[in-house]
Amino acid sequence: MSTSTLLISLYEQKAAIDREFFAALAGAPLSAENRHIAIRTLNHIHTVDRIFAAHLRGEPHGFKASNTEATPTLEALSASVQQVDGWYVDYVRGLRPEQFEEVLSFRFTDGDAGRMSREEILAHVIHHGSHHRGNVGMLMKQVDQAPPRDLLTRHLHQQEPQRREV
16 A cells, blocks of 8 residues: 555545544533533544644744634534545645655744645544544543544445455
């Protein structure tokens, strides 16, 4: 599997699991405090996704922190996440193989300089989101609601059921 094929699968899986998390969270019987924590966590993921999308485009991101001051509604956040997830899927699909290794210079929100390849940035975004969705999943487990299964294996086998054949 090539880097581009793997990253396309990872970003398709990210888009799918984000939709599942928002749907599950909408019906989760969380306390007001834990619902707020869950939305703030998902908003943090989304803010970081937007920051790194700007780095990939070579544009300023305009963020001063890795989360926004205001907390969006779950519905507004879900719509924005779907849009950015779609952008990432299209972006990864459109990259030529040599572009993955291209090193980009940028500034983190704290002003420090950074340099990463496109491939490293794309891997960071995937790992960062997965980590924090796990935090939200733990809040859901506290109220006996199973969070969506955030697994690449699950996604690949749903997309290609023939992988289950031995």
